[in-house]
Amino acid sequence: MPIFLPTASQAGFPGSFEDGIAGYLALRNIHVAAVSVTLLLFLLRGYWMISGSRLLTSRFSRIVPHVVDTVLLASAIGLTIFVHQYPLVNSWLTAKVVGLIVYIGLGTVALKRGSTAAIRSSAFVGALIVFAWIVATAIGHSPFLGTSDLGNL
Ligand code: HEM
Numbered sequence: 001m002p003i004f005l006p007t008a009s010q011a012g013f014p015g016s017f018e019d020g021i022a023g024y025l026a027l028r029n030i031h032v033a034a035v036s037v038t039l040l041l042f043l044l045r046g047y048w049m050i051s052g053s054r055l056l057t058s059r060f061s062r063i064v065p066h067v068v069d070t071v072l073l074a075s076a077i078g079l080t081i082f083v084h085q086y087p088l089v090n091s092w093l094t095a096k097v098v099g100l101i102v103y104i105g106l107g108t109v110a111l112k113r114g115s116t117a118a119i120r121s122s123a124f125v126g127a128l129i130v131f132a133w134i135v136a137t138a139i140g141h142s143p144f145l146g147t148s149d150l151g152n153l
Pocket residue numbers: 003028031032035073076077079080083087093096097100103131134135138139140
């Protein structure tokens with residue numbers, strides 16, 4: 001689906017068309033950077049979980065991922081406003097939000113709530129698969145791995 005890029009003023013910001021493009025690109029770069037850092041932190045904590053490291057419950061583990069996730073969500077909300085597409089209106093964004101909820105649920109089982117090592121490891125792998133699907137949905141603007149798009153849900 002083609003992306004409609006608003007001018008800065010259409011998106012609710014003062015400024016020229018170029019300002020709008022520059023703001024959108026900056027926000028998307030922040031979003032993609034936050035996506036990369038969140039994945040790295042999840043992989044690191046998964047390694048700590050599998051190796052039984054006490055670092056999993058360290059101050060770092062309790063604070064830094066939440067800061068990064070806040071940046072990821074804030075930039076996501078900003079991007080939806082910029083591209084004028086929204087969850088529950090556009091299927092690929094609905095899919096991203098559903099994927100994010102499933103990813104958070106599986107991530108919590110993997111790093112915290114899973115009662116056995118097998119459950120935690122399975123949830124960890126499941127979370128990584130869901131994460132990959134969210135990225136594919138973002139790139140293809142379709143929940144169906146870019147093969148088709150039923151349009152708006
Ligand atoms: C773990 C969660 C998420 C991941 C892994 C993720 C990943 C990505 C990636 C890789 C892109 C860049 C796509 C490209 O350059 O073609 C992107 C863009 C975007 N994401 Fe996310 N995202 C996540 C969560 C969200 C959420 C929750 C929303 C909104 C509800 C959202 C809204 C957007 C929007 C509007 C864009 C811009 C699309 C475009 O410019 O074509 N993202 N996301």
